[in-house]
Amino acid sequence: MNSTHAENAAQFLADEPRANWHDETLWIVRQKRDKAAANIPEWERLRQQASAIKDEVLANLDVYLEQFEAAAIKNGATVFWAADAAEFNQIMLNIIRRHKAKNIVKSKSMLTEECGLNRFLQSQGVEVVDTDLGERIIQFRHEAPSHIVLPAIHLKRQEIGETFHEKLGTEAGNSDPTYLTRAARKHLREKFLAAEIAITGVNFAVAETGSVVVCTNEGNADMGVQSAPVQIHCMGLEKILPRQTDLGVFTRLLARNATGQAVTSYTSHYMQPKPEGAMYIVIVDNGRSARLANPKYIQSLKCIRCGGCMNTCPVYRRSGGHSYGYVIPGPIGSILAPHTHHYPDLPFASSLCGSCSNVCPVKIEIHEQLYHWRQDLMQHRQTSxxxxxxxxxxxxxxxxxxxxxxxxxxxxxxxxxxxxxxxxxxxxxxxxxxxxxxxxxxxxxxxxxxxxxxxxxxx
Amino acid sequence: MKQYRIGLFIPCYIDMFYPQVGIATLELLQKLGQEVVYPDKQTCCGQPLANSGAEKEAIATYKHFVAQFRGFDYIVTPSGSCAYHVRHHFDILEQTDDVRQVRENTFELCEFLTDILQVEDLKIKFPHRVGLHQSCHGLRGLKLASASELIEQRYSKLRRLLEKAEGIELIELDRPDECCGFGGTFSIFEPDVSVKMGRDRIADHERHHAEYITSYDMSCLMHMEGIIRRQGKAIKVIHVAEILNRNSL
Structure with missing residues (x-):
């Protein structure tokens, strides 16, 4: 997308009733988050603790990554390292070819979106089926996710009804959520049963145990991993937690801050391959170690991808995820995007109200980071x-x-x-x-x- | 009440377009027995530049500010946003004694009244329905009130000063502290989102039948007033200093 956030936002706002609906829908999620957080009296201390753990991880990332790799290998997993998106995609293709797999399912992973995995595999004649319901919907529609937790939040159920009618043969004009979900479930069941390889993202990787943890609400990661002989877990190298006991801090924060649930419906710990199966873990850098080396912006690597900053952002709610043009929209996307070459307008797509920093479960000072990016972009003549x-x-x-x-x-x-x-x-x-x-x-x-x-x- | 020597800092847009807010601030502080000096060569805190990414270009303005305001017991301003900027973003200057003192001693008016002068009741009469706009930099930056995102004890310095006013009815909002969309130069670089945010904010106050929207930041009110006038709405904006100065002290 070459147009600026301001131009895209103007377009989004041209349909005001729809913009209002988008704003209201996400505000409800924010309110649910407030309620869930308020049920934890030690909420603010928990955020502080999570932030401190992440700081510790980033300060010792090399040690924890090697510890994780050694433990994972000992568990029977195969570990790959990818320096960038191209290498990651090639590693994935090689694994798929090695297992001569045709039927591949994938649960939600923003990393694979970041690396353009689906597009790359498609160009190599490999089809991947996204099994998260929202992801499947946008995959049918050839769209990008507009939110990292709620990828199809920009769509109304009538539009999903139309898409399912076209792709899955549901009744024309029927947009009953239960009816549509059942149709999706039936469709995805066939995909799960036929799956030869299951790809997942990773929410947390525990250094001391070598296990990866995947949080979903639909159980789709488990459906894939349990039915396919081969499982591939893709993670950014910042996903490490030192100890198993650290996990509780993050699982308490993640779902509450993301959707207002006490915990995600499924929190799955994957440790070793199934008998006769294979387990791969692909650890991806793709710009992260460069960010790690930059003390000014290192804290963006603490992000656990809860999407809370999007739900609370008054600009995001009124401009939609696609207006940002970067794979991760909203406040956190605007500080994760590689600004010096692309997306120079994103740090300016904020009123600097600071609500994002206040909801962030790992206390990233998102609005201050935006402020600093503005200075850098101006100094590097990336503004007009x-x-x-x-x-x-x-x-x-x-x-x-x-x-x-x-x-x-x-x-x-x-x-x-x-x-x-x-x-x-x-x-x-x-x-x-x-x-x-x-x-x-x-x-x-x-x-x-x-x-x-x-x-x-x-x- | 203790008496201090106060440097009155009137932000640029208030000086240029809303002198009545500056006058109300000055009169109020004088009525409270303070020695108020207005350094008359003052200009701006430099925030419009820095928020646009031009922090370097703002340094000369920062230095000018420090030169005008050094040596006072306190620097008081009717703006949460400007006070926040001085306190928080003058960190790029060399931290001389003057710079440090200016940063530490700069206060937004309401917090100066509640925290330093410890004013309890200003004996105001303001028989109107009033909505509070807790502007973001004052709210989340200076912590003038508890922000809705944080799980903490609820408080608001603005509310505390106003709730004792005779006849006042402080309304509750659906979204207690959503940004109005002013955001400095955000308002001109992202005009569509900015205006939409402002319209939504005003609508929340209207839904709860506010006659006035008040705030410790005239910049947010300038933005909302611009929308109100464009749309011919009845609701009015008023800086909190203008309410607080209607006292009978």
């Missing part, structure tokens, strides 16, 4: 020339009393005297839906000079 010049000029104007006073006088004069047509030219984007402030008789400074109330002071 016009904007940079305007900022330079404003900087000069605001740093001196006389220049500043002149600026104020001109602004007041313009608002008071310029014809409306001129004041509200399209270049004045303030005027899109707002009136400019009315010009007072004089500035506070001028009032103070003439009235100088310090003379009347009691002191």
């Amino acid at each position: 020339w016009l904007k940079r010049m305007a900022m330079k000029a404003t900087g000069i104007a605001l740093s001196g009393n006389r220049r500043y006073n002149t600026l104020g006088a001109v602004a007041r004069w313009a608002v008071a005297h310029l014809p409306r047509k001129l004041l509200y030219l399209p270049v004045n984007t303030w005027g899109v839906g707002r009136e400019l402030p009315q010009a007072p008789q004089q500035s506070f400074k001028a009032w103070y000079k003439t009235n100088n109330p310090s003379k009347k002071q009691t002191s």
Whole structure:
């Protein structure tokens, strides 16, 4: 997508009733989260603890990764390391070819989205069926997820009914959720039963045990892994937790913060291959170690992909996940995206209200990170020339009393005297839906000079 | 009540467009027996630049600010956002004694009244239905109130100052602290989302029959007022200093 977030958002907002529905739907999720969090009196301490564990992991990642690898191998798994998306995709293709597999199912994994795995495998003649219901819906529609936990949240059930009618032969015009879910279940059951390889994402990888933990609400990761002889777990290298006992901190936070559930319906621990089966774990870097080496932005690697920042973000709710153009939308996506080359407008797609930082279960200061990215993008000339010049000029104007006073006088004069047509030219984007402030008789400074109330002071 | 020597910091847009807010702040502090000095060469805290990514371009403005405001017991401003910026984002300056003192001693008006002067009852009469807009930087940055996301004891310095006013009815909102969408230059670089956020915020106040929306930040109110006037709505905005200054002290 080449258009900017602002342009995409304007398009999203053109259908206001739909935008309102999107906002309301996600606000309900936020409210559920508030309720679930409030049921844990030690919630804020839990966040602090999770944040500290993640800090410890990032500070010793090399050690924990090797510990994890050794334990996983001892358990009977095969571990691969991928430096980037291309290597990851190739490793996946090689495994699939080695097992001569035709029927492949995959549960939700943002990492595979990030690496474009489906697209790559398709180009090699390999079809992968996404088994998360939301993912399957958008796969049918050839769309990207608009949310990392609720990938089809941008769709209304009527649209899903139409898609299922076309792809699964459900009754035309029937969008009853139970009816549609049953149709999906029947369709996916066939896929599970035929599966030769099951691919999953990884929520947590425990260094001391070598096990991977996958959290789902639909049990689709288990359905795949239990029926296919071969299982592949794909993880970003930051998914490590040191100890089994750390898990409880995160499983308590994850579902509550994501959807307001006390715990995900399924929390599955995979440790070793099935008899006659094979278990692969693919650990992916794809820019993470570079981020790890950058102390200013390292904290974005603490993210556990709960999506809480999206649900609370007033901008996300009113612009939709697709408006960001990056695989992970919303506040966290805007600090995870590789800005220096792409997506230079994303750090500006925020009012810096800070709600994201307050809900973040691992206490990433998301809005402060956005603020810092803005500085870097400006310094690296990734913003428009016009904007940079305007900022330079404003900087000069605001740093001196006389220049500043002149600026104020001109602004007041313009608002008071310029014809409306001129004041509200399209270049004045303030005027899109707002009136400019009315010009007072004089500035506070001028009032103070003439009235100088310090003379009347009691002191 | 203790008396302090206060440097009055009037943010740029208040100086330029809302002098009545500056006047109310000044008068209120004087009525409370404070020695208030307005350094008349002051300009701006530099936030409009820094929030746009031009922190480097703002340094000269930061330095000018520190030069104007050094040496006061406190620097008080009718803006949570500007106070937050000075306290939090002047960290890129060399931390001289002046810079440190200016940062530490800069207070938003409401928190200065509740935390430093420990004002309990200002004896105000304001017989209206009022909605509180807890602007984000004051709320989450300065912690002027408990934010709805955090699981903590509920409080609000703004509410505490207003709830004793005679005749006032403070309304409850469906979304107690959602951002209004001003966001500094966000309002002009993302105008559509910004305006939509503002419209939704105003609608929440209207649903609960507020006559006034009040806040410790005129910038949010300027944005909402712009929408209210464009749409010809009846609801009004008023800076909290203008309410608090209607006291009978």
